[in-house]
Amino acid sequence: MVPAIPRSEWMLDPALSFLNHGSFGATPRVLLEKQHMLQNEMEAEPVRFLEREIFTRLAEARRRLAAFVGARTEDLVFVPNATTAVNAVLRSFPLKSGDRVLVTDHAHNACRNTAGFVCAQSGGEVTVAKVPFPIRSSDEVVDALLSAVTTRTRLAVIEHVTSPTALVFPVERLVQELESRGVHTLVDGAHAPGMLPLQIDRLGASFYTGNCHKWMCAPKGAALLWVRQDMQESVRPLAISHGATSPRPGASRYEVEFSWTGTDDPSAYLSVPSAIDHFASALPGGWNALRARNRSLALAARDLLCAALEIEHPAPDDMIGALVSVPLPLTAGEFRPDVLQRTLFEAHRIEVPVIHWPKPPHRLLRVSAQAYNSLAEYEALAAVLREKVRNAL
Numbered sequence: 001m002v003p004a005i006p007r008s009e010w011m012l013d014p015a016l017s018f019l020n021h022g023s024f025g026a027t028p029r030v031l032l033e034k035q036h037m038l039q040n041e042m043e044a045e046p047v048r049f050l051e052r053e054i055f056t057r058l059a060e061a062r063r064r065l066a067a068f069v070g071a072r073t074e075d076l077v078f079v080p081n082a083t084t085a086v087n088a089v090l091r092s093f094p095l096k097s098g099d100r101v102l103v104t105d106h107a108h109n110a111c112r113n114t115a116g117f118v119c120a121q122s123g124g125e126v127t128v129a130k131v132p133f134p135i136r137s138s139d140e141v142v143d144a145l146l147s148a149v150t151t152r153t154r155l156a157v158i159e160h161v162t163s164p165t166a167l168v169f170p171v172e173r174l175v176q177e178l179e180s181r182g183v184h185t186l187v188d189g190a191h192a193p194g195m196l197p198l199q200i201d202r203l204g205a206s207f208y209t210g211n212c213h214k215w216m217c218a219p220k221g222a223a224l225l226w227v228r229q230d231m232q233e234s235v236r237p238l239a240i241s242h243g244a245t246s247p248r249p250g251a252s253r254y255e256v257e258f259s260w261t262g263t264d265d266p267s268a269y270l271s272v273p274s275a276i277d278h279f280a281s282a283l284p285g286g287w288n289a290l291r292a293r294n295r296s297l298a299l300a301a302r303d304l305l306c307a308a309l310e311i312e313h314p315a316p317d318d319m320i321g322a323l324v325s326v327p328l329p330l331t332a333g334e335f336r337p338d339v340l341q342r343t344l345f346e347a348h349r350i351e352v353p354v355i356h357w358p359k360p361p362h363r364l365l366r367v368s369a370q371a372y373n374s375l376a377e378y379e380a381l382a383a384v385l386r387e388k389v390r391n392a393l
């Protein structure tokens with residue numbers, strides 16, 4: 001499989017095999033140029049741009065993003081990243097002493113830290129549900145979370161696509177089961193927009209966040225927070241600003257407050273519609289074709305890596321998107337920075353993360369599949385791994 005969109009359309013270093021789109025995304029040149037044009041406009045007349053026009057400009061960008069992720073515009077606001085959204089929700093949530101916040105052991109560390117922080121402040125407690133990996137079916141995720149719910153569980157943070165293990169969790173089922181038990185759900189969809197088809201409105205979650213700078217390839221610092229209408233009154237941004245006392249006709253306090261959290265550069269948010277349009281026309285079939293192609297490439301990469309490592313598939317196909325993690329054989333050695341990750345980068349020019357999960361000496365290798373990647377890159381990685389397995393990694 002050759003790149004769906006030539007690699008030269010990205011800024012990526014041509015000397016590298018870049019297999020870590022998942023960490024921070026990567027943005028095509030044309031979208032960065034678009035962002036620079038917005039910045040030029042802002043600098044030509046900062047007051048017009050940031051005072052007179054910003055709310056209308058943001059509303060239009062929110063409208064386009066909302067349509068892309070299946071949401072109502074009034075329920076969706078921009079935040080710089082998923083971490084900020086998770087913080088806004090958790091730090092606004094009315095936790096009392098003894099209340100529990102449920103997370104999984106596959107959670108992104110930043111989000112787990114936020115849960116720990118708000119629990120420490122309120123006298124609450126974090127419950128960690130243990131989800132197996134390797135995993136046989138998504139039923140195991142549902143069982144792990146539901147069996148960890150107690151009468152004190154108020155909120156569950158569930159990943160749509162997990163970071164270390166790269167699993168697509170069955171969020172539809174999880175949200176339905178948890179909300180029906182009176183547990184509010186915050187879906188951490190940091191990897192979901194652009195990787196998975198979304199209908200956020202239909203999920204029924206209390207809160208949802210997703211990054212635009214990962215799989216939508218928007219400029220860095222663009223993410224969404226979606227809050228169900230009945231919860232919007234309680235969610236406040238991390239920075240309280242003018243919106244707390246300046247209502248705007250036809251807009252909720254939630255929309256107004258999140259639209260201005262102090263002077264900043266909104267060009268990444270305003271570039272999101274261009275990212276949506278770019279990939280809609282960059283290849284035949286647009287976004288659906290790109291998602292399907294990236295997933296096929298990820299599955300092919302998984303097959304190559306598992307064969308090289310002489311292991312079974314660690315997860316069923318229906319739990320895979322455009323990211324794949326495979327367990328590495330146990331080995332002694334240096335873990336921080338990981339010696340294998342360093343060798344792959346320094347000796348083979350392959351940028352790919354080796355993740356310590358659940359903790360050393362257990363390690364996972366995670367590969368991403370994005371439009372600029374080709375099958376040959378995973379073949380090259382697999383060849384290096386085969387050699388390493390022969391020499392006990």
Ligand SMILES: Cc1ncc(COP(=O)(O)O)c(C=O)c1O
Nearest residue numbers: 081082083108162163188190211
């Ligand atoms: C599942 C998950 N949640 C949250 C984040 C944090 O995203 P950001 O750094 O954009 O806030 C990540 C980042 O990789 C992630 O994988």
